Each structure stands twice: as structure tokens, then as C-alpha cells.
Amino acid sequence: MNVGAALLTLVIFITVTILLVLLSRRLASGVEVGLRPLPSYLALKSQIGRAVENGRRVHFAVGRASLLGLASPTSLASLTALNSLARDGCASGVPPLVAVGEGSLLPAAQDSLRAGYRRADRADEFSLASVQFVAPESAPFAYAAGVTDLMVQQRVGSNLMLGRFGSELALMSEAAVRANTEQVIGSDDPLALSVGAAVTDHLIIGEELLAAHAYLEGRPSQVAAIQLQDMARLVIVILILLAALAGIIAG
Amino acid sequence: MTTLKQYVTLTVALAFGLLTLLGLLFVPALADLLLGWGTLLAALALLFGVLNLFFVHFRRLFAGNVYSTVLVLSMIVVFLLAVTDSLGLTTSGADGAFWWVQAPIEAALAALLAFFLLFAAVRLLQRRPDRWSLIFLLTLIVILLSQSPLPSAAASAVSWLANLLTVVFAGAGMRGLLIGVALGAVTIAVRLLIGMERPYNR
Numbered sequence: 001m002n003v004g005a006a007l008l009t010l011v012i013f014i015t016v017t018i019l020l021v022l023l024s025r026r027l028a029s030g031v032e033v034g035l036r037p038l039p040s041y042l043a044l045k046s047q048i049g050r051a052v053e054n055g056r057r058v059h060f061a062v063g064r065a066s067l068l069g070l071a072s073p074t075s076l077a078s079l080t081a082l083n084s085l086a087r088d089g090c091a092s093g094v095p096p097l098v099a100v101g102e103g104s105l106l107p108a109a110q111d112s113l114r115a116g117y118r119r120a121d122r123a124d125e126f127s128l129a130s131v132q133f134v135a136p137e138s139a140p141f142a143y144a145a146g147v148t149d150l151m152v153q154q155r156v157g158s159n160l161m162l163g164r165f166g167s168e169l170a171l172m173s174e175a176a177v178r179a180n181t182e183q184v185i186g187s188d189d190p191l192a193l194s195v196g197a198a199v200t201d202h203l204i205i206g207e208e209l210l211a212a213h214a215y216l217e218g219r220p221s222q223v224a225a226i227q228l229q230d231m232a233r234l235v236i237v238i239l240i241l242l243a244a245l246a247g248i249i250a251g
Numbered sequence: 252m253t254t255l256k257q258y259v260t261l262t263v264a265l266a267f268g269l270l271t272l273l274g275l276l277f278v279p280a281l282a283d284l285l286l287g288w289g290t291l292l293a294a295l296a297l298l299f300g301v302l303n304l305f306f307v308h309f310r311r312l313f314a315g316n317v318y319s320t321v322l323v324l325s326m327i328v329v330f331l332l333a334v335t336d337s338l339g340l341t342t343s344g345a346d347g348a349f350w351w352v353q354a355p356i357e358a359a360l361a362a363l364l365a366f367f368l369l370f371a372a373v374r375l376l377q378r379r380p381d382r383w384s385l386i387f388l389l390t391l392i393v394i395l396l397s398q399s400p401l402p403s404a405a406a407s408a409v410s411w412l413a414n415l416l417t418v419v420f421a422g423a424g425m426r427g428l429l430i431g432v433a434l435g436a437v438t439i440a441v442r443l444l445i446g447m448e449r450p451y452n453r
Contacts, residue, residue: 006276013272016441024447068289073436076443076450083450103297108450129307133300141357149318153311170367171360177374188432190425198371198387201379206428210435213448221447225438232434 016228023224033223041215043202044184047158048085051094056157058094060085061147061172062109063163063187064101064137071164074188077212078163079108081186084216085160086116090125096160098131099150101143106133144168148175155179161196162186162209173199186212260451268444301326390416 027033051058062078065071082098089095098109109131117126134146148171151159159176161169169192176183177199185196186204196203213222267285274282305326311319332344372391375384397413442448
């Protein structure tokens with residue numbers, strides 16, 4: 001990376017850091033900020049209650065994005081959602097059944113579930129089989145086949161798929177539709193989202209998935225990040241409009 | 252309450268995160284070294300993943316699960332083939348299992364996707380018969396038609412419409428989506444780097 005680009009990156013990093021800290025402090029001091037209601041997150045939160053009612057477990061697929069790769073924020077958002085479900089599920093005796101499609105996600109997902117059991121004072125009930133590695137990142141259809149088998153064998157009551165998926169999502173969601181299972185699907189991949197739009201009303205689209213922290217935990221720093229994203233989006237929209245205008249004027 | 256263990260993990264994570272960022276910007280050799288360590292850890296995690304897969308299905312095997320039996324036997328056979336390959340007793344045994352078994356099965360599953368998507372679109376119309384579902388189905392039909400052999404007069408019109416839908420509408424939507432994802436990724440990354448987000452301290 002040349003020095004100019006490196007310095008620009010550093011300036012962006014420092015600016016974002018300062019803005020995040022300032023916005024977080026403002027929110028921590030008691031300033032109220034309302035988040036746009038997202039019904040899919042309400043549906044996500046209600047799944048544990050449904051599992052308690054119908055006695056069937058919740059299946060949670062965290063996707064195939066490595067924690068070392070460029071799509072790691074998507075996996076981190078997915079793990080946040082898992083953390084929230086694990087906390088409620090382990091306390092209610094219906095821990096989610098987790099399927100991972102990439103090696104580095106396995107210990108992270110196991111840690112989420114273990115923490116859920118620990119918080120519920122049920123640490124001894126944690127089983128490594130609750131988090132299953134299904135296939136590596138390079139075998140999306142093997143992952144889809146494994147997840148489908150898991151859903152059918154375990155007779156799950158809800159199917160939650162949040163993370164990086166591709167077109168193989170169609171196979172997994174089809175199995176859930178056949179089993180008449182309620183689904184919540186979230187991804188940052190346009191292909192997976194187009195499949196998700198066809199099979200469920202509970203769709204978490206791109207940046208909404210990356211806002212999982214704010215919607216499920218709601219700490220000031222997490223809500224501040226959403227505010228900062230909105231400000232940056234506004235700047236980008238203005239820049240795009242100015243560029244388009246300049247292009248039109250220049251002929 | 253923050254424990255000593257949490258302080259240690261936070262310090263290690265922050266130090267390595269910031270060192271990797273500075274390495275990527277100014278000292279590529281340092282970044283390569285740290286990312287190499289990360290790759291090694293990821294490889295170890297993959298090995299644990301394979302062991303997890305084996306033991307989970309090995310346990311199910313005794314419950315009479317046919318799929319698990321096939322999976323466990325397949326894993327053992329491929330592992331033995333890899334061993335005999337490395338000893339020189341067989342040539343390309345593990346590769347052969349991949350090319351002759353796994354690749355055709357994956358290709359067959361991929362071929363089924365078009366049907367699943369079509370069924371999904373029809374089901375969408377049944378479940379939610381509104382204008383958005385209709386647009387979804389019409390777009391799907393136009394794109395499928397654009398890939399089909401048609402009379403030349405119809406082909407050029409369908410191709411123009413498909414191009415308009417994919418390049419202008421879908422392209423614009425996708426760029427908006429990617430900009431949103433990029434902004435979300437940047438804020439998550441910065442929060443991790445300054446310790447505001449600590450997924451390792453649950």
C-alpha cells in the first residue's frame with residue numbers, strides 16, 4: 001500500500017474512532033435514540049418462546065464466512081444473534097442447535113453456547129454436539145446437504161440462517177418450507193437474499209444484519225455505530241448526487 | 252465484573268488487532284507474519300471441525316442412522332486413501348474420490364437450484380399475492396426467457412428488458428446494498444480494534 005493510501009486509511013480510522021467515542025458518550029449520558037423497527041428481529045427474539053411452547057429446538061446456521069476473511073463482520077453479527085438466542089434458550093432449557101460451515105466459526109459458536117449455559121447456571125449441560133461443523137467453506141452444497149439432514153433428523157421447530165450464504169441457501173430453505181418450519185433469514189450476499197425473499201417474510205437484509213448488535217443488545221456504543229453509519233450514508237448519497245450532477249453538466 | 256482473564260484477552264486482542272492494522276498500512280512483513288499465525292489457527296480450527304463432524308456422526312451411528320453411517324465410512328475411506336497416496340501405494344486416490352463422487356453430487360445439487368427457485372417463486376405468489384411478488388415472478392420469467400433460444404425479433408426485446416432489469420435496477424440495488432454492508436463492516440471493525448466490541452469476552 002502506498003504511503004498516501006495508508007495515511008488516508010489511518011485518518012479514516014482515527015475519525016471514525018473519535019466520532020464513535022463522542023456519539024457513544026452522548027448516548028450513555030441519556031440522550032434517547034430510536035432505532036427503526038425491524039420486524040425480523042422481533043421474529044428472531046420470539047423463536048425461543050415458540051421453542052418452549054412446541055418443545056422443538058431452534059436451528060441456527062451461522063454461515064460460511066471465516067473469522068479471518070473479509071466477510072468476518074457478517075459472521076460476528078451472526079454470532080451476536082446466536083449469543084442472544086443462546087442466553088435465552090439455555091435459560092429456558094431449549095438451547096439452539098447450531099450448524100457451522102467454516103472451521104474458525106466452530107470454537108466461536110461453541111463459546112457462545114457455553115456462555116449461555118454458564119449464565120443460566122447450567123454449565124454442566126453444555127454438549128459439544130449442540131454445535132456441529134457440517135462442511136468447510138469451500139463445499140457450499142455439502143454444507144446445504146448436511147444442514148438439511150440436521151433439520152430433518154432433529155425435527156427442529158424454527159430455522160434461523162444468519163450469515164454469509166450463497167445460492168445453496170435455496171436447498172436449506174426448501175427443506176424448512178417442506179417441514180412447515182418458520183424461518184428467519186439474514187445475509188449480506190445478494191444471491192442469498194434473493195432466495196430468502198422468496199421463502200420468508202422475515203428477511204434481514206445486508207446492513208440490517210450488521211446492526212444485530214444494536215438491535216439485540218442495544219449498548220450505547222452499538223447504537224452509536226448505527227448513527228455513524230447513517231451519517232456516512234448521507235455523505236455518500238450527497239457525493240453520488242454531486243458526481244452525477246457533475247457528469248450531466250460535463251456532458 | 253471484569254476478571255483478570257478478560258483483561259488479558261482484551262489486551263492481547265487489541266494489541267494484535269492494532270499491530271495487524273499498522274502492519275497492513277506500513278510494515279507488510281509484520282502483517283504477513285501475524286496473518287500467517289491467524290491462518291495457522293484457522294487450519295487448526297478446521298481440523299477440530301472435522302473431528303467434531305466425525306464424533307457427532309459416530310455417536311449417531313450407534314442409533315442406527317444410515318446417513319451418519321455412510322458419512323463415517325466415507326470419512327474413513329477417504330482418510331485411508333490419503334494415507335495410501337502419501338505412502339505411494341495408490342495414486343490420486345483421495346483426488347479420485349473427490350472428482351468421481353463429491354464433484355458430480357455437488358453439480359447435481361447445483362442443477363436442482365433452478366427448480367427450487369421456481370417453486371419458491373410460485374409459493375411466494377401463493378403466500379403473499381401482492382405486486383412485489385408479481386414483480387419478482389415477472390423478473391424471474393424475463394431472465395429465464397433471456398437465456399432461452401427465441402426468435403430473433405423477440406430475443407432482442409427480451410434481451411433489452413433483461414439487461415435493463417439486471418444492469419440498471421438490480422445493479423443499483425446491489426450497489427446500495429454493498430455500500431450499506433461496507434459501512435457496517437467498517438464500524439464493526441473499528442469497534443473491535445478499539446475494544447468497544449468484545450466477542451471473545453462473553
